[in-house]
Every structure is written in structure tokens, then in C-alpha cells.
Amino acid sequence: MVFFNGSDSGKGINMSKKNQLALVIIAVLALFVLGISTGMAAKPSKTPYADSLVIIGEIDHLNQGYIVRGTKVTGIYTILNPVPEVLDKYVEKAKELKVAVEIVSGDNVNILKINGKPYPGK
Numbered sequence: 001m002v003f004f005n006g007s008d009s010g011k012g013i014n015m016s017k018k019n020q021l022a023l024v025i026i027a028v029l030a031l032f033v034l035g036i037s038t039g040m041a042a043k044p045s046k047t048p049y050a051d052s053l054v055i056i057g058e059i060d061h062l063n064q065g066y067i068v069r070g071t072k073v074t075g076i077y078t079i080l081n082p083v084p085e086v087l088d089k090y091v092e093k094a095k096e097l098k099v100a101v102e103i104v105s106g107d108n109v110n111i112l113k114i115n116g117k118p119y120p121g122k
Contacts, residue, residue: 051103052112059090059097059114066091068099068109077101081110081121090114 015023056072059079066079066087079087090097098116101109111119 053101053103053109055099055101056096057099058094059087059099060094061087061091068101068111071096075107077107077109079111080104080108081119083119083121086114086120 053073055068055070055077057068057070060067060069064078066082066084068077068079070077097114099111100113101111103109111121113119
């Protein structure tokens with residue numbers, strides 16, 4: 001590959017195959033970085049409640065607040081949007097429920113639905 005050096009003598013710069021390959025790689029990487037920085041890269045789709053989960057378990061009340069004690073999705077999840085008037089009814093029954101939640105962080109959740117019914121705490 002010969003590049004023009006800008007003089008009128010007609011001489012160019014001879015490049016070895018290694019230099020040519022390096023130049024092509026740099027050009028491709030530059031285009032890739034430019035594509036990412038301008039937003040051409042694929043972006044994950046944002047759907048409502050992308051981090052949602054349905055937990056089968058019981059709702060319980062502890063000193064620090066309300067929890068969902070999962071049996072099908074095992075674990076203890078802290079409820080961040082408690083409505084005591086609603087949750088106390090489920091605590092007294094101590095029955096297994098289907099609780100749709102939005103994961104806020106780790107095991108901290110916001111309830112969306114209980115047994116398919118919209119939850120008022122959102």
C-alpha cells in the first residue's frame with residue numbers, strides 16, 4: 001500500500017503488511033467506538049417492571065416491617081411499600097399467596113399485585 005506524501009515528486013510511503021493490518025484494525029476500532037458514543041449500539045429495551053417477580057408465599061409482619069416469606073421463590077423479601085390496612089388482613093390469615101413484586105434492590109421489593117388484584121401501595 002502506498003500513501004501520497006504530499007510532494008510533487010510522486011514518491012509515496014511504502015507500508016509493510018503488518019503496518020497495513022495495524023492501520024485497518026485501528027480504523028475498525030475507531031468506527032466501533034464512534035458508533036457506541038453516538039448511540040448506534042444496541043440498547044436494552046425498557047419495559048415496565050423489567051425486574052419483576054411472582055413470589056408464592058406468606059406475608060408476615062416483623063418488628064422492622066412487612067416481609068414476603070417465599071416458598072416457591074425461596075427467600076425473605078422486605079416490602080418497601082407497605083399498606084398496613086391491606087397487609088394485616090393477609091398476615092392474620094397466614095395463607096399462601098401469589099405476590100407480584102418489582103425488585104428494587106436485592107431482596108427489597110415493591111408489591112404490585114396480591115393474588116392478581118392490584119395493590120394500592122404503588
